[in-house]
Amino acid sequence: MPEPSPGSRPAPRPTLEAVAERAGVSRATVSRVVNGGAGVRRPLAERVRRAVEDLGYVPNHAARSLVTRRTGAVGVIIAEPEVRIFSDPFFSQQIRGISRELTAQDTQLVLLLVDGPGDYDRIGRYLAGGHVDGALAFSLHTDDPIPALVRRAALPTVFGGRPGWTAGADGQAVPYVDADNRGGARAAVRYLCGLGRRRIAHIGGPPDQTSATDRLDGYRDVLPDAEPELVAEGAFTEESGARAMERLLLRCPDLDAVFAANDLMASGALGVLKARGRSVPDDVALVGFDDIDPVARTTDPPLTTVRQDVEGQGRLMARLLLRGLDRQREGGPAPEPVITPTTLVRRASA
């Protein structure tokens, strides 16, 4: 029986050579056909394709990589502070977007989880080791060691979210994809103004994340004269939003609107508002940010919020990197940052 018995070695995969022989052509011709078939006459190409099919030929990636000097893989770095990413729908969507785009470009996604401070070393070596053609990283905090790593590895990298340090040490622009946080915040606050609200508070995120500071900046763009008491700092968690809301209520009992820097905090704030007997949106109008999937539409009332296309951002990150690879290979410039638009989604909370 030709059935491989449990103890037999795996069958050796057919090589270009084998295909060439079967098709009665040279290896070079097969190679051309396999790689798009440019410059090969139809009948020949057909014969080759048939031979490939018959033999079940699959190109050997290592051999190809050895000569092309491309791995066809990119690393996605997920740093320690973000280990929870997988529980965060935000990241999961972004990864999904990245995966979609990479897949479409026949590029592999190598997941690099940073699992502790000691891991940065390992990741750095890996990146420098030429295992991947480029990297994607999420730059959440200003003191992240990742940027230095990829810089040292001289590896093309695109960041998700505007990095805290805007330019590299050598003045090169750092490529990143980010939502228009500032513009979205402006839209939210303007909307509240348009509703006739006069005492508009803000619950901000942690000041070491640009998404938080950018949204705060947007708030200030519209309300440059807002009293400092109207701004409370949270940590992007529901709990922290609740605490911030309590402080705000204490400091400014007369507030009539709140713009929270994300939906989670908005949800926390909503709970406190209701518990304190303030009706939303009648007494206090509430706007969030992100339009995060279950949260924003399942609160009571559902949240008016600023939507950003997270999956699209992921796709964009991958696309930017892949485009940049070809260019940088030729010594071209790194790709420019991309800011994706946001839209205000009206629901019942404002």
Added chain:
Amino acid sequence: MPEPSPGSRPAPRPTLEAVAERAGVSRATVSRVVNGGAGVRRPLAERVRRAVEDLGYVPNHAARSLVTRRTGAVGVIIAEPEVRIFSDPFFSQQIRGISRELTAQDTQLVLLLVDGPGDYDRIGRYLAGGHVDGALAFSLHTDDPIPALVRRAALPTVFGGRPGWTAGADGQAVPYVDADNRGGARAAVRYLCGLGRRRIAHIGGPPDQTSATDRLDGYRDVLPDAEPELVAEGAFTEESGARAMERLLLRCPDLDAVFAANDLMASGALGVLKARGRSVPDDVALVGFDDIDPVARTTDPPLTTVRQDVEGQGRLMARLLLRGLDRQREGGPAPEPVITPTTLVRRASA
């Protein structure tokens, strides 16, 4: 200035050859040193190591892979029905465990997200393409196409969770890692019995997942004569647990205990019980399964539940695969399944 100007090509990486020349030895010797240095005299090895250091030599992975026929990477397949995995703490922990183990073994994690039925084809080609040495897959449903793929690709694979089909088409055992679902369920139900409960109901998971059927089997092991009315089917979601609880209450108003096949459903059931005025644990004792992180300890009352070490399972999957790789390479047998123990965690709900 030796600083690479923005328009310069990336510096070519030093090769074995360069190191050999600098150290005044042959390529073979350098190779030996780089790969552990067995059989090379101290002083020589030292000289080589210094040269490696000086030149910043990093082995070319493609070249090595070409000759060793190992890629040093494994694919982690995540199928469409589980796209939410990233929001599921269960999977995120498992991935973390996998990542930890692979990292420790210097093996890369290539993430393969199946993004639709059409993707199975692509994944199949990829797996057959020799890009990875093995695969890790989660076999949630009985009709999953993944098993067929890896089988066709003749790729060593370890499953997370017992697959629905216990043996391969050729009678080979399928390697997997799973919690002792049946034993854990038995422990839970026995515990309820020990509490003096006499009408113990069960909320089961979807019957096409072995984790659900195994837990049901465990329940039946202890209560072989339980009336069918005491068993309701859920879908492992909080909502489905609530619905199942409602049905149970209708059919068996006199029940005094519930064993739910996971914590999410237990949480849903808890809500219904409280809404119906049944106090937990006084009127109805409740036990869950998984000890899922925020859920089990934050319900009111906190859940008594069956804990499984999910991260450990992930690590085990990776370890099993890597060990199996070496063996199977020599035509050895696939690794045996591993069942990890569960422990009953007593909290306030039972």
Added chain:
DNA sequence: GTGAAAGCGCTAACAT
């Protein structure tokens, strides 16, 4: 348009 030939950087026999 097609083929011949020269490597890509490395490991593993095989010599010594």
Added chain:
DNA sequence: ATGTTAGCGCTTTCAC
């Protein structure tokens, strides 16, 4: 213990 040598499977000039 170390060096020599022959490829691994592929792409890519360069002739024809």
